[in-house]
Amino acid sequence: METVIAFIIIFGSLVFFHELGHFLFAKKAGIMVREFAIGFGPKILAIRKKETLYTIRILPFGGYVRMAGEDFDSVELLPGYRVGVVLNDSDEVEKIYLNREIANPNVLFLETESADLSKELYIEGYDEDGQLVRYNVSREAIIYEKGQETLIAPYDRQFDSKPLGSRAMAIFAGPLFNFILSFFIFLAIGLLNGIPKDEPIIAEVVKDTPAYAAGMEAGDRIKEVDGTVVDKWSQFTGIIQEKPGEKIQVKVERAGELLTMTMTPSTIVDSGQEFGQIGVKYAPEYEKSPLKALQYGATETVNWITRIFELLGMLVTGKFSIDALSGPVGIYKATEEMARFGIFTLMNWAAILSINLGIMNLLPLPALDGGRLLFFLYEAVRGKPVDKQKEGMVHFVGIMLLMVLMVVVTWNDIQRFFF
Known part of the structure; x- marks a missing residue:
């Protein structure tokens, strides 16, 4: 768990x-x-704040941000399409219903002649009296279809x-x-x-390994590998890993004395790659x-x-x-x-x-x-x-x-x- x-x-x-x-x-x-979504598939939780729907979905293998205009999400009202519209106080369309049956007494029904909900923001069509009328569409107009609400996206917001x-x-x-x-x-x-600190100091030497056979001891400080000066443990391990099966010379400092040891790193295969290993352990100190x-x-x-x-x-x-x-x-x-x-x-x-x-x-x-x-x-x-x-x-x-x-x-x- x-x-x-x-x-x-x-x-x-x-x-x-x-x-x-x-x-x-x-x-x-x-x-x-x-929409700002975490996960894919059916929604577990959904909260709308202003123009964005924030969701958590059932499959936790990713997420997405759905931006207006990315996925052909604009609605196109074709000629002859019957829609219901609700006007605001400025006589602009603030609600557009694409459903056939709408329980709203303020709805005006139009048979669309032409419309642009992206750039020009208008709807033109024939009302119930057969008159051709034209309404500007609010930038915050909402489209209702099959229980779903979609805020229109003016082109400059796409x-x-x-x-x-x-x-x-x-x-x-x-x-x-x-x-x-x-x-x-x-x-x-x-x-x-x-x-x-990443200091190149050996904490432990494993028995029956190349390092053990060469005479390395706990407390030895690595100074050089094949002539390359070593300052960090990560540098030392990197060099060793790159030399599987190759004879190398390692200089260590022990009690103020420099010692040179010869050994051949064992070959370890991991994920199809060969790495060198000599059998020493590291115990890092922290600051x-x-x-x-x-x-x-x-x-x-x-x-x-x-x-x-x-x-x-x-x-x-x-x-x-x-x-x-x-x-x-x-x-x-x-x-x-x-x-x-x-x-x-x-x-x-x-x-x-x-x-x-x-x-x-x-x-x-x-x-x-x-x-x-x-x-x-x-x-x-x-x-x-x-x-x-x-x-x-x-x-x-x-x-x-x-x-x-x-x-x-x-x-x-x-x-x-x-x-």
């Missing part, structure tokens, strides 16, 4: 901040946001009406907020738990400093962004197997493991997941934020946008392919953890 709660809190927070980025920059650009830079920023802001969230999580870890915590937040965020991009590069070149990818099931199991090591390990895991979510969304694939940004780049070069129907079809195909990938990854997770 604790794992379920931790998973929901972590994943829900990552999705919330991602969508919050889209939401805030859309509002800043003057775009109407119709996504496509905004400059290219504003549209691109509204899309890029989602991944950006994931990176910002990661920075603040790492910052919180640094402030509350302290910053690991608390607000300034260093800020630096830690920034450097950890940049380091993890770099690492994830490197892994993606390995995936593209075939050095990293797709079988090693994880979906919701894998993330859940990993969260379960991280929770066993305490709150700070869980926070670190959340920060890494947030960066991962941001980078995945920036991939130039249809239906993802990166795919949409790619269309914006094409628009900037070409000088005009891609046809909406063609772009929509590309994104639809992308969604289908992503769904297939999700099924494959989830099946791999199930086989890995339950069979």
Whole structure:
């Protein structure tokens, strides 16, 4: 139960901040946001505040911000369509009923001749006396259809009406907020738990390993590996991991004396990759400093962004197997493991997941934020946008392919953890 709660809190927070980025920059650009949703599928909770519907939905695998004009959400009143309208004190249409039967004595019925609910904001049609009448439509007019209420979106409030830079920023802001969230999580870890000093001092040497055979002892400070000066433990482990099966020389300082040891790291295979390992353990010491915590937040965020991009590069070149990818099931199991090591390990895991979510969304694939940004780049070069129907079809195909990938990854997770 604790794992379920931790998973929901972590994943829900990552999705919330991602969508919050889209939401805030859309509002800043003057775009109407119709819905801010956490999750997919049927609504569990819905609250309307002004022009935006805030919802929590049953499937906690993502979320979305629905902006006016993005998904062909405008209503087109065709000639001959019978509608009911209600006027305000300024004789502007404030309510439009598309239902056949309307229980409202103030409704005026029209047979539409022409209408524009986006740019010119008017309805023209024949009233019940057969007279042709024309009404201006209020910018806050509401359309009622089958129990649903939809606020009209004047063109200047629609996504496509905004400059290219504003549209691109509204899309890029989602991944950006994931990176910002990661920075603040790492910052919180640094402030509350302290910053690991990362000194290259051995805490323990495991028996029957290359380090043990070479004579390493607890308390040894690593000074050099094959002539490379070592200042940090992370630097030392990075060098060792890159030299599986290669003979190396390690200089250590012991009781003020420099000793040189020769060893060959064992080869460890993880996710199809080979890594070197010599059999030493590290026991970090921590220090608390607000300034260093800020630096830690920034450097950890940049380091993890770099690492994830490197892994993606390995995936593209075939050095990293797709079988090693994880979906919701894998993330859940990993969260379960991280929770066993305490709150700070869980926070670190959340920060890494947030960066991962941001980078995945920036991939130039249809239906993802990166795919949409790619269309914006094409628009900037070409000088005009891609046809909406063609772009929509590309994104639809992308969604289908992503769904297939999700099924494959989830099946791999199930086989890995339950069979």
